Amino acid sequence: MTEQSQRFSLAGKVVLITGASSGIGAHLAQVAATAGARVVLAARRVERLAELAARLADQGGEALAVPLDVTDRASVEAAFDAAQARFGVVDVVLNNAGIGQGQRALELSEDDWRAMLATNLDGVWRVAQCAAQRLVQADRPGSIVNIASMLGLRVGMGYSHYCTAKAGVVQLSKALALELARKRIRVNAIAPGYFITEMTGGYFDSEQGRKYVHDAIPMRRLGELSELDGPFLLLASEAGAFMTGSVLAVDGGQLVNNL
Numbered sequence: 001m002t003e004q005s006q007r008f009s010l011a012g013k014v015v016l017i018t019g020a021s022s023g024i025g026a027h028l029a030q031v032a033a034t035a036g037a038r039v040v041l042a043a044r045r046v047e048r049l050a051e052l053a054a055r056l057a058d059q060g061g062e063a064l065a066v067p068l069d070v071t072d073r074a075s076v077e078a079a080f081d082a083a084q085a086r087f088g089v090v091d092v093v094l095n096n097a098g099i100g101q102g103q104r105a106l107e108l109s110e111d112d113w114r115a116m117l118a119t120n121l122d123g124v125w126r127v128a129q130c131a132a133q134r135l136v137q138a139d140r141p142g143s144i145v146n147i148a149s150m151l152g153l154r155v156g157m158g159y160s161h162y163c164t165a166k167a168g169v170v171q172l173s174k175a176l177a178l179e180l181a182r183k184r185i186r187v188n189a190i191a192p193g194y195f196i197t198e199m200t201g202g203y204f205d206s207e208q209g210r211k212y213v214h215d216a217i218p219m220r221r222l223g224e225l226s227e228l229d230g231p232f233l234l235l236a237s238e239a240g241a242f243m244t245g246s247v248l249a250v251d252g253g254q255l256v257n258n259l
């Protein structure tokens with residue numbers, strides 16, 4: 001390994017990924033394992049996590065599947081306890097779990113609003129705080145990577161609750177970066193544009209979806225999950241050692257589209 005590639009390595013690190021049962025989380029779990037991390041796969045659908053853990057083990061990696069509901073403090077603490085018991089203190093967290101059902105503002109119910117904020121904002125806060133408390137207690141450095149969204153920086157029809165939660169994730173990342181810098185814990189966010197996952201579903205296969213991609217995304221295409229690998233490894237590893245409080249857009253230029 002060259003000195004340069006070594007900086008992006010996660011060898012010896014314990015990386016906990018929330019929402020690792022599908023989409024971006026499952027993909028980046030594989031990336032973290034390939035980069036040498038011991039990976040803690042955390043989500044509600046434990047059977048899926050167990051399959052992924054077995055796949056990573058077959059490839060020579062080390063992974064642990066733990067049940068996690070980010071809306072529940074006891075569940076978050078239990079997931080970190082399990083991670084710590086198996087691998088030691090978690091060094092890197094990918095705060096990725098999220099939900100994304102759209103609903104126009106006039107039709108949003110109290111429950112829809114609360115569920116969105118509870119998962120996409122409160123959950124990120126809870127996991128980040130739990131990780132940081134344990135790092136400080138162990139006097140260890142760490143990195144927290146929060147998955148925000150370009151909808152945390154701009155807005156979209158039918159997503160007032162989602163945009164609000166993701167804007168909260170952007171601000172939370174910066175505020176935690178400030179408070180935790182002297183504790184050697186970095187906090188950064190990634191703001192993805194559109195990637196095909198369970199969350200985006202079949203929309204982009206439709207005529208309307210294809211037209212949207214053509215008109216709204218300067219690169220005129222969706223993201224490939226592998227295009228998140230570099231930003232994630234940069235923020236998670238020593239390569240990003242002087243980065244904290246940053247928000248990396250990975251969106252084919254959508255945030256700079258023509259107004």
Ligand code: NAI
Pocket residue numbers: 018019020021022023024025042043044045068069070071096097098099100119123147148149150191192193194195196197198199200
């Ligand atoms: P996904 O639906 O495949 O993954 C979300 C994961 O979070 C699932 O595994 C789900 O089970 C888990 N999750 C939901 N609620 C949870 C809870 N209470 N506790 C634990 N796990 C929970 O979708 P995707 O696209 O992989 O989403 C990952 C993150 O990326 C989300 O935060 C999403 O908002 C964000 N994002 C996705 C974009 C895309 O185009 N796919 C664009 C911008 C942001």
